[in-house]
Amino acid sequence: MMNQYKRKYQYKGADTSKESRMFWIMVVIGIMLMAAIIFLF
Structure with missing residues (x-):
């Protein structure tokens, strides 16, 4: 299990799958929310 986790963690950076997308x-939504809060308040 530990080796499987380690391997998964290693390839996570180069992974352009669903998780990365x-x-x-989430990052884009976060930036949009921050911009909306700054704009409104």
Whole structure:
């Protein structure tokens, strides 16, 4: 199990799958929310 986790962690940086895409979507949403809060308040 530890080796499997280690391997998964190693390839995570070069992985451009669903997980990576979700991360970037969350980052974009976060930036948009911050911009909206600054704009409104």
